[in-house]
Amino acid sequence: MKKIFLALVLFAASLLTAQAIPTEVYDHENYSIVYPQGWKVTNDSEIINIFPPSQIGAITISEYHDLNLPKSETKKFILALYKSSDDEKKVTSKSGKKGYTEYFYEYLDEKQKLIWITKVFQKDKDLYLVSVNCGQKYWNGNFMKLFNEAFDSFKIKK
Secondary structure, three states, X not given: OHHHHXXXXXXXXXXXXXXXXXXXXXXXXXXXXXXXXXXXXXXXXXXXXXXOOOOOEEEEEEEEOOOOOOHHHHHHHHHHHOOOOOOHHHOEEEEOHHHOEEEEEEEEEOOOOEEEXXXXXXXXXXXXXXXXXXXHHHOOHHHHHHHHHHHHOOEEOO
16 A cells, blocks of 8 residues: 555656746846746846747836835835726735835736736835736636746845
8 A cells, every 4th residue: 555655656746847847047136036948038228028939928027226105105106007997905015025015916907908917025215016917818827827936936135
């Protein structure tokens, strides 16, 4: 019985490792993010875009320093990015690591059929804006998993 159980565990482990997708790290002075190997990275005036070869979506990272945005206005700022009429309560916030307040917002652009997921990390006058956009019809299965894994791997260094 123990041999059968061990064989099943080894088989399950081999399936899980066989499905692992190789990754790369974009290592910036202030942050890092892990993304699937083969995805393209562009730097347009320090706005970083990471996207699959099919270009059905992207992860965008921008950072701002010496930004005078009071925390009381951050949720409004996030909603304004999308010209959203959503209530500020749809933007959640929590205390994050290293003293940053982390904001989270999901938005569906009905007109362009895009899913947007945004995280904002704010501490004093430093702000990091990390967003994912993906065509609504592609936001399922593997692409959703790959985008979310990369999105969740974003780490601020300081």
